[in-house]
Amino acid sequence: MTRMNDTTATATDDDPATLRQALAAARAQIDALQTELDETNRGVLALYAELDTQAQQLRQATELKSRFLAYMSHEFRTPIASVRSLTRLLLDRVDGPLTPEQEKQITFIRHTAEEFADMVNDLLDLAKVEAGRIDVSPAWFELVDLFAALRGMFKPLLVNPDVQLIFEEPQGVPQLFTDDAKLSQILRNFISNALKFTAHGEVRVSATVGPDGHGGEEITFSVSDSGIGIAREFHDAIFQDFTQIGSPVQKRLRGTGLGLSLSKRLAELLGGRVALRSEPGVGSMFSVSVPARLPEPLRSVATMQEPAA
Structure with missing residues (x-):
């Protein structure tokens, strides 16, 4: 009687229906994992797309900053040159003599204009470097x-x-x-x-x-x-x-x-x-x-x- 029960249990373990159930469970688990992987991939792709968008925005911001610096630097050069020219004419006494105090103030204006010119030149060069528009001429x-x-x-x-x-x-x-x-x-x-x-x-x-x-x-x-x-x-x-x-x-x-x-x-x-x-x-x-x-x-x-x- 005991031997019959063992034979029945073995037959049950090898039953096709049981194998199909196990296979179906495994497939369901694989499908779930595949679904999770697909969702992860979509998340990664979305993250890459967001990073690309942010990188593009950063490039545009850098380009706008460089263009602004270059534009403003060019615009500043003309009035700076005018101030320097006028102070040079005044210090050369072209329009008449100067008092010591006038010479002191005009010299101060000239030095300030020269500092401003140096700053403008540095800004323009920095803008060119950042924009990759500066040539190396060896x-x-x-x-x-x-x-x-x-x-x-x-x-x-x-x-x-x-x-x-x-x-x-x-x-x-x-x-x-x-x-x-x-x-x-x-x-x-x-x-x-x-x-x-x-x-x-x-x-x-x-x-x-x-x-x-x-x-x-x-x-x-x-x-x-x-x-x-x-x-x-x-x-x-x-x-x-x-x-x-x-x-x-x-x-x-x-x-x-x-x-x-x-x-x-x-x-x-x-x-x-x-x-x-x-x-x-x-x-x-x-x-x-x-x-x-x-x-x-x-x-x-x-x-x-x-x-x-």
Whole structure:
């Protein structure tokens, strides 16, 4: 009797109806999982679509900001040029003599207009960089020629007899193939800041050559000063847009906070990088390192030719 019951149980376990039920249950579970997976996929697709929309909106906002900055910069240039021209005529006494107080006020207006012009130029350049509309035009040039041009440019601006601007003679630096105008702009920003925040001592400009880690040569330009210095906690922020360091000198000497940010971006366009070493009360050293030969992917205008022997 017991053996009959075992046989019946075995038959029941192998019964086709039971197998069909188990198979149907498995299929239902698979269908449920597939439905859940489809819903997850739809959610992911919706998320991607939302991210694409947000990215497009961000691109449009960036484009609008760049266009606004470029438009306003162009619009500001005409009245700024007029103010500078008028102040120059007045200071040249074209319309008659000036009292000491008049000369003082007109000189103040002229300096303010020059600061405004620098800000407008920086804004326009930033707008071009952000919009990807700035060209890199490399050419061969000698470093001594670049230093000579900078020396001549800053000579009329050395109004503080307690500060010397020194350009070290470059030793062993080869001809460079990069955008000399953008490199000059970076160095001008560094030198201008150094002169502005150095009350006495010197501002020294130098260049050294070393390996770039890719089989080529890298030139590092350094602008060191004996000025007020910058606290360590501000070293990273100093290269961000509109960043200014709170100090009595900073409050007295106004600036836009754009020059160093622009210098960083221009250095990156040249395949390089900027750096800062500084200590409050001791001075600062801003540096930019760029390849001696601009990498091929970064060349957008000029065709590279070997320099003359």
